[in-house]
Amino acid sequence: EDKVVQSPLSLVVHEGDTVTLNCSYEVTNFRSLLWYKQEKKAPTFLFMLTSSGIEKKSGRLSSILDKKELFSILNITATQTGDSAVYLCAVDGNKLVFGAGTILRVKS
Amino acid sequence: NAGVTQTPKFRILKIGQSMTLQCTQDMNHNYMYWYRQDPGMGLKLIYYSVGAGITDKGEVPNGYNVSRSTTEDFPLRLELAAPSQTSVYFCASSKTSGGAGSQYFGPGTRLTVL
Numbered sequence: 293e294d295k296v297v298q299s300p301l302s303l304v305v306h307e308g309d310t311v312t313l314n315c316s317y318e319v320t321n322f323r324s325l326l327w328y329k330q331e332k333k334a335p336t337f338l339f340m341l342t343s344s345g346i347e348k349k350s351g352r353l354s355s356i357l358d359k360k361e362l363f364s365i366l367n368i369t370a371t372q373t374g375d376s377a378v379y380l381c382a383v384d385g386n387k388l389v390f391g392a393g394t395i396l397r398v399k400s
Numbered sequence: 401n402a403g404v405t406q407t408p409k410f411r412i413l414k415i416g417q418s419m420t421l422q423c424t425q426d427m428n429h430n431y432m433y434w435y436r437q438d439p440g441m442g443l444k445l446i447y448y449s450v451g452a453g454i455t456d457k458g459e460v461p462n463g464y465n466v467s468r469s470t471t472e473d474f475p476l477r478l479e480l481a482a483p484s485q486t487s488v489y490f491c492a493s494s495k496t497s498g499g500a501g502s503q504y505f506g507p508g509t510r511l512t513v514l
Contacts (some may be wrong), residue, residue, distance in 0.1 A: 296442070310433035326503075334505035335443070335492055380442060387458060388433070388503075 294319040296383050298391035306399050309349030309371050311351045313394045316363040325357055325364050328380040336379055338366070380386070402421040402426050404506035408493050412512045421476040421509050423491030431494045432473040432474040433458075433503065434466065443490065449474055481513045 299307045303339035317325065324342045328335035338347045341364060348355050352371075358362045368375055377395040401433065407422045430451045435443040445458030449468040463485060465477040474493075478485060488510050492503040 297443075334507050336505070337503070382443070387445055387448075390435075390444070390460075392442045 293382070293391045294385050294386075296381055296389050298379075298381050298393060298394050300310055301392070302395040302397070304397045305371055305398060307372060308362070309398075310369045311371060311396060313366040313368075313381075314363060314381050315365070315381030315383075315385045317381075318362065319383045319389060321385045322328070322359070323384045325348050326382045326388075327355055327364070328382065328385065330378040330380055331376075332367065338379075340345035349350075371396075373398050373400050404491055404493055404504050406489075406506035406509050408509060409507065410415065410510045412415075412514060413450060413478075413496045414514060415483065418477070418479050419481070419511075421473045421478075422488050423476065423489075423506060424472050425474075425491075425493040425504070426472065427493060427495070427504065429472060429493035429495050430471070431496065431503075432468065433492045433494075434464070434474070434476045435492065437490060437508075438487050442480060446476065446489075453455050462485075474494055478505045478511075480498075485511065 295318045297316050322342040326340050327338040339355045340370050352369045355366045376398045380393045381391045402423045434446040437443050444460045446464050449455045452471050455466050463501045486510045487500040491506040491509050494503040
């Protein structure tokens, strides 16, 4: 059965800290891994990763995929209170499977 | 573009009642999806569609039905509501399958079954 596991489940940091969120997976017919940010309502797309070792970057957020070890990390540097959200990892195999998410709270 | 719209935003049902959750997208996307998200859990795929007239089951289809008569609309039907269906429902669409493009989500429908 396809599985996506995110860690930690929740995290509290102070503004300016750097955080690393983890996503490990076991899926058949892997095609891509996606990261989403979910605040109050619907998830918003952050990154799609298909190749190992190629970092995707958007401002203070970056992500990388390791297809050999079957995991991805999402890094957020110089965190701000606006980064507080649930971060979802999803893997597209035979179907799209989501992890439970990591709850990030950034304190001012 | 409005993107993906869902109605209603909130609904309370009694056990055994039925309802339809509406989803419309104006991006001419072929792929559409219905997810449910229970508190503290990730999204679970209920049904998806790869184009008008074609639908298929996802991970948790029991208790739900869908139809896709047009590219734009993908309604989700609950026939006999049960408390276990209390959840937030998200509709999403994408131009191609999830692997080749990102999914765009609607704002969600919060459903409570009492």
